[in-house]
């Protein structure tokens with residue numbers, strides 16, 4: 001039986017299609033844009049096309065993410081915390097602590113040996129330390145988002161970014177650029193700032209076992225490096241971090257189908 | 263010091279209050295039949311108290327949370343809990359207007375809305391003018407300051423009590439002496455004569471009510487009783503212990519709980535709501551109640567369940583005042599007891615924006631929960647000022663918590 005997981009996030013909507021051997025056959029990412037429902041429809045169609053399947057081949061659809069409840073064709077919807085837990089467990093069963101940094105929030109999740117969530121914490125006061133923080137500061141430095149990791153690798157000195165507020169940090173970055181601070185040092189400072197916040201979020205759920213990272217920001221090797229330094233441990237980064245939530249949702253779909261058919 | 267009230271002042275304030283009445287913010291979840299009588303009784307009692315407080319001849323004492331109201335009733339005054347009143351009235355009045363007034367006066371939005379609310383009510387001049395302000399400095403110093411401001415605003419005496427944290431004979435004696443002096447000042451400055459007989463009577467009423475209250479709480483240990491915990495919270499919040507009608511109300515609630523207990527087995531997931539409580543129709547409560555049973559923590563506290571010693575009233579009231587203190591060590595012992603007796607599986611730690619008190623004990627609560635393997639969630643919300651809170655933002659993590667509880 002085929003299941004599909006759809007993660008309707010604030011910036012992008014992701015989908016993953018899974019077979020009953022728990023293999024991900026196809027995945028897809030689209031921008032969410034104005035309507036959650038339309039984005040979910042689009043990515044659903046696209047992931048089916050990639051897999052050469054139709055809706056009739058799908059036995060169960062699970063949605064997650066902020067817009068999960070707006071997808072009327074879903075059989076079930078669950079929070080992305082639960083879905084990321086299972087998604088990460090599926091790829092590496094040794095992972096017990098997860099950091100997921102998305103566009104507008106970050107989550108620390110602790111899971112048990114079966115992938116069930118034991119505890120979690122989220123940033124809630126503001127978007128500091130999230131993908132948006134990177135986007136805004138990258139723009140202020142004139143560095144493309146996908147090159148931040150590489151640029152920070154050339155840093156020679158540590159620059160401290162003291163503001164955690166995205167808007168104030170942007171001003172701070174602009175002034176550092178204006179006084180001629182080398183860009184790699186500023187980028188590293190930004191990464192360190194994100195890592196420091198993430199580390200304290202992780203500590204609130206008690207770090208145990210292997211630490212894994214998912215979410216779009218996991219694609220940034222500079223943040224991963226800074227986090228590994230802050231926690232003094234290796235960070236396991238999944239291949240397709242953006243679609244981990246959707247994969248977890250598809251996995252939950254498989255479990256639902258299995259218990260329904262049992 | 264101002265001694266005379268303007269003629270018609272309270273009548274005007276009552277009209278102002280009525281003028282602020284707006285649409286209710288949500289539907290009340292249907293209450294079980296057995297409970298309706300107790301709910302109606304509470305509403306009528308609150309209405310009566312409101313009406314009494316706005317009568318020109320009434321003696322009104324503003325009081326802070328968990329104030330020993332027996333002393334107030336014994337003096338023949340009407341306790342007006344400025345915080346609980348604001349929460350209750352927030353269901354009906356135009357809260358936006360209230361907060362707008364506080365902003366116009368430059369009151370920082372960093373201050374918790376449980377303090378800004380009553381302040382705004384006073385700015386809207388819709389609280390009845392007090393004759394006296396009685397305050398305790400725990401659990402919240404911010405509230406104590408707010409009470410002093412109220413005294414200044416209305417130019418009436420403020421009688422403040424200091425409650426130490428330590429629970430020993432010295433501390434108990436110190437608090438008891440303060441209460442005694444408070445009674446003397448109320449008598450001397452306001453003619454609020456509280457004889458020892460009237461205090462005895464108020465303490466006896468308080469104990470009678472507490473007896474029913476305690477028996478109701480005991481039923482919650484073994485039964486799932488929809489709506490009962492909320493009513494216990496309401497009675498705790500309004501704090502009419504010491505008034506005769508509170509005995510009738512607590513008895514009606516106990517009877518309702520006993521009736522419900524006949525049909526209600528235990529079972530279902532239970533969480534305790536730790537921290538400030540929003541009005542009963544709040545969407546957060548309605549959303550969570552679909553999946554879990556919510557017990558409010560304050561009604562379950564030992565301090566709130568104990569009877570007073572009628573032979574040593576002031577000493578006993580002083581003991582209770584100290585035990586109400588948010589002392590982290592005692593609180594942790596209390597939580598052990600509550601979790602064991604009420605089979606609690608989850609904590610909802612509600613961190614109201616700007617509240618240092620809950621923020622201060624949150625780490626202890628989280629450590630406790632982790633040690634006892636109790637699922638927990640901390641939510642940062644504003645339960646009164648809707649300019650500071652969006653349900654959808656909080657809902658996401660609440661849903662994750664509810665999934666965790668399954």
Ligand code: SF4
Pocket residue numbers: 374375376377401402403404405538614616617618619620
């Ligand atoms: S919410 Fe906190 S700060 Fe506000 S009145 Fe209550 S205890 Fe004090």
